[in-house]
Amino acid sequence: MDAGGEVIEAILDRDGNPLGYFERDERGGRPWADELCCAAEVSPGAAAAAIVRSLAGWGATVAGGFGSDLVDAGARRLRTFFTYTLSLSPPIPEPRLPSGLQILPAGQFPPEALYEALLAAYPPGHPDHDDDAPASLDGLYDGTLMGPLHPCSAVAWDGRRVVAAVLVQDAEGKPPLAGPWISEAFRHPGPDYAGLGxxxxxxxxxxxxxxxxTALGLSVTDGNPAQAVYERLGFTRTARWTDLEFPNA
Incomplete structure (x- = not known):
């Protein structure tokens, strides 16, 4: 099946009837079922166990409540996250940063200039901590991970180092990562930078x-305090998603 240029694969029962659909991807060296959903012809509870068996050893991203059905059937929840969108019409006035800080285009800096603030913002124990965060940042900069870096991407510079960054990708493609997309938004956690993000x-x-x-999207992990910041700035929640892994048979 082809949907808007994306190849959609089906999971079938023993009689050849569809149980679910997904888009094949790969993450961290494992096969990944993006946008995994239950077929309309069957109940989620009835399909979940068969899908867990069919995708043994895979990971998946699932929208809505179907993730809970899959967890009940033996899948392991990796994280829950939400997607948001912000309308940019009418135009938004630009605020001023505190004295001593400059807003500079992110493209003026190599990605390693952002590592210190990135790693400090997401220490071990944070909902969005990632041991591979520097490598992911490199992929955002060179466009291989989500598409090209948009010129509106910016960092806050205190004269010595980057202390905050917001990166936007021209991520044309499938939900939940349809662009333009805020791929990173972080600040150094020091008290001098409170509110800077x-x-x-x-x-x-x-x-x-x-x-x-005309609009920007982003995703945020459930439990990340940044959710309150995004909602205060006018971002509207669009969907709830779950990342799962299926045990090997």
Missing amino acids: ALLLHCVTARASDAGL
């Missing part, structure tokens, strides 16, 4: 609006 995010959305973008 929200200010920089506001600046970037203003620049995105000036560049002619």
Whole structure:
């Protein structure tokens, strides 16, 4: 099946009837079922166990409540996250940063200049901690992970180092990562930078609006305090998603 250029694969029961659909991908060297969903012809509870068996050794991203059915059938929940969108119409005025800080285009810096603030923002125990965060940041910069870095991407510079960043990708493609997309938004956790993340995010959305973008999307892991910041800035939740892994048979 082809949906808008994306190849959709089906999971079938023994009689050849569809149980679910997904888009094949790969993450961390394992096969991954993106946007895994239950077929309309069957109940989620009835299909879940067979899907868990069919995708043994895989990972998956599932929308809505079907993730809970799969967990009940033996899948392991890796994380729950939410997607949000922000309308950029009418144009957004750009705020000013505190004295001593500059807003500079992210493209003026190599990705390693952001490592210190990135690793400090997501220490072990944080909902979004990732041991491979520097490598992922490299992939965002070179466009291999989500598409090209948009010129509205920006960092906050205190004269010595990058202390915050908001990166936007031209991520044309499938939900939940349809672009333009805020791929990273973080700040150094030091007390001198309290509130800086929200200010920089506001600046970037203003620049995105000036560049002619009409909306921005992002995702945030459940439990990340940044959810409250995004909602305060006007982002609207669009969907709930679950990343899962299926045990080997």
